[in-house]
Amino acid sequence: MNPPVAPATGGGRIRTPLPFPTAAKPAVADTQLRANLHRATRTIRAKRARVVDEVPDWEALRDAGSAIKADVQRRLPELLEQFEASATAAGATVHWARDAAEACRIVVALTRAAGADEVVKVKSMATQEIELNEALEAAGIAAYETDLAELIVQLGDDTPSHILVPAIHYNRAQIREIFQRRMADAPADLSDEPAALAEAARAHLRRRFLSARVAVSGANFAVADTGTLVVVESEGNGRMCLTLPETLISVVGVEKLLPTFTDLEVFLQLLPRSSTGERMNPYTSMWTGVTPGDGPQDVHIVLVDNGRSAVLADPVGRPALSCIRCSACLNVCPVYERAGGHAYGSVYPGPIGAILSPQLTGVADNASLPYASTLCGACYDVCPVKINIPEILVHLRQQAPHPPVERATMRVLSWVMRSPRRWAAALRLARAGAGPLGAYRERRTGARTLRRLPWPASAWTRSRDLPLPASQTFREWWGKQ
Amino acid sequence: MSARDEILARLRTALADNPPPVQVPRGYRRVDDRPDLIGTLVDRLEDYRAVVHRGIDALPRLLSEVDRLAVPIDVPADWLAGYAGELHRDAPPLSAAALDDLDAVLTGCAVVVADTGTIILDAGPAQGRRALTLVPDRHICVVRTDQVVGLLPEALTRLDPRAPLTWISGPSATSDIELNRVEGVHGPRRLEVVLLGSGA
Numbered sequence: 001m002n003p004p005v006a007p008a009t010g011g012g013r014i015r016t017p018l019p020f021p022t023a024a025k026p027a028v029a030d031t032q033l034r035a036n037l038h039r040a041t042r043t044i045r046a047k048r049a050r051v052v053d054e055v056p057d058w059e060a061l062r063d064a065g066s067a068i069k070a071d072v073q074r075r076l077p078e079l080l081e082q083f084e085a086s087a088t089a090a091g092a093t094v095h096w097a098r099d100a101a102e103a104c105r106i107v108v109a110l111t112r113a114a115g116a117d118e119v120v121k122v123k124s125m126a127t128q129e130i131e132l133n134e135a136l137e138a139a140g141i142a143a144y145e146t147d148l149a150e151l152i153v154q155l156g157d158d159t160p161s162h163i164l165v166p167a168i169h170y171n172r173a174q175i176r177e178i179f180q181r182r183m184a185d186a187p188a189d190l191s192d193e194p195a196a197l198a199e200a201a202r203a204h205l206r207r208r209f210l211s212a213r214v215a216v217s218g219a220n221f222a223v224a225d226t227g228t229l230v231v232v233e234s235e236g237n238g239r240m241c242l243t244l245p246e247t248l249i250s251v252v253g254v255e256k257l258l259p260t261f262t263d264l265e266v267f268l269q270l271l272p273r274s275s276t277g278e279r280m281n282p283y284t285s286m287w288t289g290v291t292p293g294d295g296p297q298d299v300h301i302v303l304v305d306n307g308r309s310a311v312l313a314d315p316v317g318r319p320a321l322s323c324i325r326c327s328a329c330l331n332v333c334p335v336y337e338r339a340g341g342h343a344y345g346s347v348y349p350g351p352i353g354a355i356l357s358p359q360l361t362g363v364a365d366n367a368s369l370p371y372a373s374t375l376c377g378a379c380y381d382v383c384p385v386k387i388n389i390p391e392i393l394v395h396l397r398q399q400a401p402h403p404p405v406e407r408a409t410m411r412v413l414s415w416v417m418r419s420p421r422r423w424a425a426a427l428r429l430a431r432a433g434a435g436p437l438g439a440y441r442e443r444r445t446g447a448r449t450l451r452r453l454p455w456p457a458s459a460w461t462r463s464r465d466l467p468l469p470a471s472q473t474f475r476e477w478w479g480k481q
Numbered sequence: 482m483s484a485r486d487e488i489l490a491r492l493r494t495a496l497a498d499n500p501p502p503v504q505v506p507r508g509y510r511r512v513d514d515r516p517d518l519i520g521t522l523v524d525r526l527e528d529y530r531a532v533v534h535r536g537i538d539a540l541p542r543l544l545s546e547v548d549r550l551a552v553p554i555d556v557p558a559d560w561l562a563g564y565a566g567e568l569h570r571d572a573p574p575l576s577a578a579a580l581d582d583l584d585a586v587l588t589g590c591a592v593v594v595a596d597t598g599t600i601i602l603d604a605g606p607a608q609g610r611r612a613l614t615l616v617p618d619r620h621i622c623v624v625r626t627d628q629v630v631g632l633l634p635e636a637l638t639r640l641d642p643r644a645p646l647t648w649i650s651g652p653s654a655t656s657d658i659e660l661n662r663v664e665g666v667h668g669p670r671r672l673e674v675v676l677l678g679s680g681a
Contacts (some may be wrong), residue, residue: 003482004497007492039661047660060508071503078491084485090643096485097612148666149657165657172658194658198666205667210616226642236615236653236668243611244577254488261642265634266509276656279525280597283668284648285611291645293574294610305488313495397581 009362010307012100012130014161016345016357021463024343033340036171041331046329047384050096055273064266066386069322072257073312079224079257080303085228090289092299103304104135104222104336107216107249111141112298114247115216120205122231122238123147124218125325126251126304128160128347132216143216144208146237148201155167155182161341164275164327169340172197172201198235205237214297219252220324221267222301225260228288229301232271234281242285248296254308255321265322270384274326307360312394320356321384327352329379329389335372344369351379355392363399370396405456431469513631518595519680522629525598530664531672535681538643543621543673551575551586551617553609559621560587569600571609582615587621588614588667592636594627598651600624600674601636603644611645620649620669626678 016023027033052058072079084094095110097103111119119136121127121143132156135145149167153160156178160166167175177190179200186200217238223229223298227402231238242248258264272281290299311321330336332351341349346357346366354373358366370393379389402410416422438448449465452458460466482490515521523533539564544550549567569575569583580586589607590600594624600622602608607623608670614620628634629666653668664670 004494005487007491007495036659044656044660057509060510061507062504064509067503067505070500071505074496074500074503076496077489080489080492096483096488098484098487102484107618141603146667147657148655152657165660167657168660174657194655194661194663195665197658198655198663202666206581209667210581223642228642234653235657236664239611239647240667243615252556254492255518263635265511265637269509276662278529278592278656279651280528280599280648280650282650282652282654284646286642286646286648288643288645291520291604291610293632294604294645295612303488305491309491309495311486312492313497315498315500466648 007309007313008098008305008307008327009310009365010099010305010360012306014129014307014346014348014357014360014366016229016366016369018345020339020343020345020372021368024339024372027340028338032171033169034338035092036169036341037337039134039171040165040168041337044331048274048331051273051277051279055269061266061269062384062386065270065384066322068258068263068266070319071321072255072259073318073321075259076254076257076312079259080254083222083224083227083257084303086225087289087301088227090227092227092284092289092301095300095302097302097304098307100258101132103130103251103302103306104132106302107132107251108135108139108141110247110249111136111214112139114214114298116141116247118142118144118212119214119216120146120208120212120241120245121150122145122215122217122233122241123166124216124251125163125238125347125449126253127216130304130306132251143206146205146209146241147233148198148235148237151201151205152178159342160347162330163325163348163350163352169342191454209237209244210239210246212241213247214247215245217241217248219249219250219256221258221264222252222256222273223261223264224257226288228261228286231285232265232268232281233283233285234276236283239285240416241284242287243295247298247300249300249302251302252302253304254304271324271326274328274382274384276340277411310362311356314359317355317392319387320359320392322387323352323356324385326384328382328384332378332382334374334378339372341460344372346434351389352387355387355389355396358396358400363396364401367400370400376409403456403459427469427473431471434468435471438471441468482509509634510632511634513596513635515595515631518629518631519626521631521677522593522598523676525595526651529598529654531598531651531674534673534675537541539675540623546658547585547619548582551580551583553613556587556607556660557589565613571613574610575613577612577616580612583617585619585621586613586617587605587623589623589625590628591640593624594631594633594636595629597634599633599636600649601640602647602649603640605644611647614647615668618669619671619673621673621675622649623677624677626676626680635642642678
């Protein structure tokens with residue numbers, strides 16, 4: 001018998017190059033960015049609330065979605081084998097990639113084998129995660145993003161800042177500026193009306209769609225019992241890529257499985273209402289292997305681990321694999337709305353990114369992300385598959401490395417708080433010590449708070465004020481009444 | 482060890498805690514009890530800027546605006562009664578470039594979901610292959626009222642998962658600019674629905 005194979009962490013664009021507070025600092029100071037994010041997230045929050053409120057069985061759908069995903073995680077190896085067998089029987093070729101680099105190598109080799117030096121791409125988080133565009137470029141293959149927001153980001157030499165709308169950080173005037181600068185065939189008198197910008201993108205990509213030989217997509221769902229892949233989209237760029245080229249390569253994270261075709265009845269209700277705030281997105285495509293005479297005749301599926309096995313190995317963090325990438329949690333997060341997606345470093349920003357990225361890489365490599373949250377819980381309330389994001393954040397904070405000063409402080413605090421007598425004495429001491437200081441600060445600033453503590457506690461007050469103890473406790477006050 | 486075997490082995494190791502079996506609660510609605518399905522459907526289609534027409538008489542009027550029309554080979558003859566423009570049947574298959582030169586496509590559909598205003602094509606009768614309803618800028622879709630169901634779960638039971646499926650809810654649109662929905666990107670920018678049958 002072989003020794004057990006350990007789950008492995010992944011690579012690609014899932015590591016924060018800078019700690020979150022450092023990366024967030026310039027973003028928080030960028031008033032244009034904050035205005036753009038505030039406007040966009042407010043719009044989408046209202047739209048989502050409206051279409052969710054009209055569904056009387058929304059909570060029942062969430063319960064079903066959450067349970068189906070838990071079942072998938074429990075049976076992942078067997079469901080993957082079933083998916084492979086069904087898809088293969090339908091004419092698809094299934095490939096397996098341990099990590100980002102291996103997935104990129106497979107896609108490059110398949111593109112070369114098809115004799116192509118360019119690919120059209122459907123918006124896909126998985127291909128952003130594995131940094132496929134960079135790998136294709138290094139191999140001399142041009143990758144053209146066809147989703148409007150991805151096109152904006154690609155033309156702007158930028159990286160995505162949101163799961164659903166990668167260009168959420170730009171407003172219409174900035175998008176027009178990017179088109180005029182980088183899109184050779186943009187009309188000279190292009191206005192910043194969204195309809196005009198969409199029309200420019202249509203004209204720009206039309207010929208490319210009609211002549212493309214290879215397309216690369218992701219998948220929102222992969223159905224184990226039938227071998228079906230599902231792509232949910234709005235613009236029709238997805239249909240173009242999934243229908244017109246001869247060769248279709250889909251990069252799919254192993255967690256994307258659903259056990260049965262019937263399970264789509266739950267997820268195709270949850271996803272559009274949670275993500276774009278629509279009853280249904282304009283286009284959903286489903287294909288099962290090859291259909292003779294209809295669509296690509298050379299169909300490939302690349303199943304990617306890249307750290308997912310490591311997420312699966314943690315029973316507390318495991319539900320992060322239930323995520324269907326709707327981005328509802330980003331749109332309600334007070335931290336995301338102020339810091340924006342780039343501060344999270346990884347392609348997965350916001351609350352879900354704060355639990356997914358550190359688990360994909362190992363917590364030590366993304367130690368600041370579990371702290372990029374106020375634990376307010378709004379993300380959990382809107383999550384269509386009920387991922388308890390705050391609980392996993394706290395769990396990951398416990399695993400993250402802590403500086404010796406913090407560990408020593410916590411040990412002392414823990415000793416003090418374990419005894420009511422010690423705790424009351426400590427409070428008395430703190431009040432006595434802070435009394436004159438509190439009165440002084442209240443006169444100077446109108447609040448009994450300290451802005452800055454001396455090193456090493458200065459790390460804590462870098463982004464917080466320290467409240468000083470009140471002049472009497474509630475129990476003392478109550479006793480006097 | 483192959484990548485396949487290694488990944489499967491990693492996942493099996495990751496499940497060493499042996500999570501308990503999961504019972505999926507399916508307490509959500511699977512059948513719609515709304516009295517007026519067609520009214521709901523029309524409301525939802527129009528909400529997403531599809532244009533709704535009623536009765537077979539609407540077809541000649543609509544088609545009279547179309548100079549060059551694509552149709553699947555098995556399009557019912559009575560849908561084309563009196564059509565005087567250029568008719569392009571998809572046999573032999575029209576190239577993508579040829580389809581791009583045509584003004585509209587006329588097809589039927591497989592199933593329609595009233596609750597979301599979603600038209601589902603499955604490459605079955607009067608629908609043709611997927612490219613046909615994608616490349617022309619205007620899609621005229623005939624819906625029989627007996628093809629309309631209330632909720633999405635009802636639609637799935639009528640579909641063969643092995644067929645290529647296209648679900649259409651309104652014309653092509655994007656929410657990518659400031660998260661506002663704008664119609665008209667790469668797919669057909671005009672979607673017109675012709676309702677036939679009792680209750681239409």
